[in-house]
Amino acid sequence: MVLEQNLSLVNKIDRLLRWGHWYTFFNILLALLITGSYFLADPLPHSVVGWLYLLLNWVGHTAFLCFLFFILTIFPVSLIFPYQRHVRGIAAVLATAGLVALIFDAYVYHSLGYHAGSASYEQTTELLRQQVVTNLRNFILITTTVAALLLVIQLTISNYCWKKIARLSYSGLGKPALTVLLGCFVLSHLLHIWGDARKLDEITRQDNVLPLTYPATARTMLTRYNLMDNGERTELSGANWLSLAEHPEQVQLQCETAVSKVPVQIWLLPIESPLPATELKTLGLRPLPQHMAPADVQTAWQNFWYARFSSEQPKSQSPQWLQQLPADSFSLQASPAWQQRLPELTALVSQPGNSKISFELVDDVKSAVAGIAKAQPDSIQLLLPLTAAPGKFAVGKISVWYRWDALQQLKLDEVTQQLDLLPTLLAQLGCHNQQPWHGDNLLQQRQQTKLNIVANQLYMFRKDKMQIIDQDGEYSVWSAGSGVKLEQKLDIPLLTDALKRLPASKTAVSH
Numbered sequence: 001m002v003l004e005q006n007l008s009l010v011n012k013i014d015r016l017l018r019w020g021h022w023y024t025f026f027n028i029l030l031a032l033l034i035t036g037s038y039f040l041a042d043p044l045p046h047s048v049v050g051w052l053y054l055l056l057n058w059v060g061h062t063a064f065l066c067f068l069f070f071i072l073t074i075f076p077v078s079l080i081f082p083y084q085r086h087v088r089g090i091a092a093v094l095a096t097a098g099l100v101a102l103i104f105d106a107y108v109y110h111s112l113g114y115h116a117g118s119a120s121y122e123q124t125t126e127l128l129r130q131q132v133v134t135n136l137r138n139f140i141l142i143t144t145t146v147a148a149l150l151l152v153i154q155l156t157i158s159n160y161c162w163k164k165i166a167r168l169s170y171s172g173l174g175k176p177a178l179t180v181l182l183g184c185f186v187l188s189h190l191l192h193i194w195g196d197a198r199k200l201d202e203i204t205r206q207d208n209v210l211p212l213t214y215p216a217t218a219r220t221m222l223t224r225y226n227l228m229d230n231g232e233r234t235e236l237s238g239a240n241w242l243s244l245a246e247h248p249e250q251v252q253l254q255c256e257t258a259v260s261k262v263p264v265q266i267w268l269l270p271i272e273s274p275l276p277a278t279e280l281k282t283l284g285l286r287p288l289p290q291h292m293a294p295a296d297v298q299t300a301w302q303n304f305w306y307a308r309f310s311s312e313q314p315k316s317q318s319p320q321w322l323q324q325l326p327a328d329s330f331s332l333q334a335s336p337a338w339q340q341r342l343p344e345l346t347a348l349v350s351q352p353g354n355s356k357i358s359f360e361l362v363d364d365v366k367s368a369v370a371g372i373a374k375a376q377p378d379s380i381q382l383l384l385p386l387t388a389a390p391g392k393f394a395v396g397k398i399s400v401w402y403r404w405d406a407l408q409q410l411k412l413d414e415v416t417q418q419l420d421l422l423p424t425l426l427a428q429l430g431c432h433n434q435q436p437w438h439g440d441n442l443l444q445q446r447q448q449t450k451l452n453i454v455a456n457q458l459y460m461f462r463k464d465k466m467q468i469i470d471q472d473g474e475y476s477v478w479s480a481g482s483g484v485k486l487e488q489k490l491d492i493p494l495l496t497d498a499l500k501r502l503p504a505s506k507t508a509v510s511h
Contacts, residue, residue: 050202
């Protein structure tokens with residue numbers, strides 16, 4: 001009697017496992033429709049070997065994901081709870097949840113450029129929150145409809161596989177299908193090893209397309225954005241970087257007729273130096289918590305004056321934004337030392353008047369404080385050095401003091417840069433660039449991730465974190481405020497969000 005019961009239990013488990021294998025096979029076919037959408041988020045390969053790897057990786061890795069899901073969920077349920085109706089129902093619910101999660105991850109990848117996970121929890125949550133806040137009704141309707149449709153499909157597949165186990169087993173489809181799926185998985189890995197050794201961009205740029213695949217590295221991410229020269233020598237492509245600076249987006253200002261009547265006065269010092277905090281607070285100024293600037297004069301001037309990354313050769317022409325400002329909107333005074341340091345200032349020097357925005361380039365703190373004390377009480381005022389003090393980084397923290405109610409209300413707690421100042425000042429005048437700046441208008445909601453390109457290095461900032469990518473593709477993570485090295489892994493969301501600031505025409509990927 002005990003033997004008969006044991007045989008009956010073994011038969012039940014055997015039938016459930018055979019059903020589970022066929023159920024997984026049909027779910028692989030269903031999952032292929034979803035995972036195929038990942039490749040549409042990036043540029044498709046241009047070579048035969050790139051397409052071959054894409055197809056092998058798509059089929060092989062999707063099969064691996066589905067089989068792994070079966071091993072971790074349906075398989076143990078079949079062993080612990082071998083009752084076919086319950087197991088089939090639980091499997092349908094679990095498979096539906098898995099496919100919904102895969103669809104959500106594909107949506108995140110299309111929207112953000114990276115997968116949902118612990119490293120991108122903050123960005124993924126914000127993306128989901130935006131959908132819920134802006135379109136709650138459609139979000140619930142679409143999610144419910146998709147989940148219900150998938151559940152119906154899963155119950156149908158489950159019922160079909162259970163009733164047709166014998167026919168499917170004798171169909172002769174099992175072994176060829178297993179051979180194809182396992183072959184694609186093995187061949188894709190072998191092809192990746194070969195492509196990685198040969199430094200083939202068409203293969204390595206696909207490393208992080210599918211979920212739970214090869215971990216993305218700084219080199220593969222830069223290759224994906226066409227910023228890495230992956231030839232015989234693996235190094236950052238300086239030509240691609242410099243093209244961003246040599247051919248910046250055209251400035252096309254659109255100024256409102258009723259511009260702000262509040263004058264803006266900026267005092268600029270040559271280099272970071274101690275400032276009299278008590279005296280500046282008495283004059284009504286407040287400090288920006290964390291403002292970064294390059295240590296090199298020409299680079300910092302490009303950031304501050306042109307609001308773009310620095311090129312190799314300093315430019316002396318008048319910036320396009322200045323030529324498009326309304327009359328009497330601008331004035332600049334510079335000391336002889338400043339004009340010697342930056343010869344292009346000579347043609348810009350003008351007498352102070354009733355201009356909406358005025359720059360005073362002074363040599364010492366005492367002159368700047370004296371000018372602030374005499375400034376119009378209702379004016380917007382900024383005091384800052386042009387460059388950071390020389391240090392171990394090409395970009396460093398500088399002291400910026402301001403009297404600007406709009407900035408005070410925004411509670412600036414993120415890193416700001418010299419790149420952000422020009423867009424903000426022009427916005428105060430009612431002028432907005434129709435093309436995106438490299439920096440942010442601080443008067444509006446800002447992107448959290450900052451980017452700068454200095455001395456053949458990528459500098460990325462989010463809150464206090466500073467991630468640096470060197471020209472050999474190596475990375476390091478630091479505290480932006482204290483300069484202490486952080487033992488953290490490469491922050492892919494931070495890198496991806498920073499690279500989105502580059503002009504779409506200059507990169508290989510645009511989300």
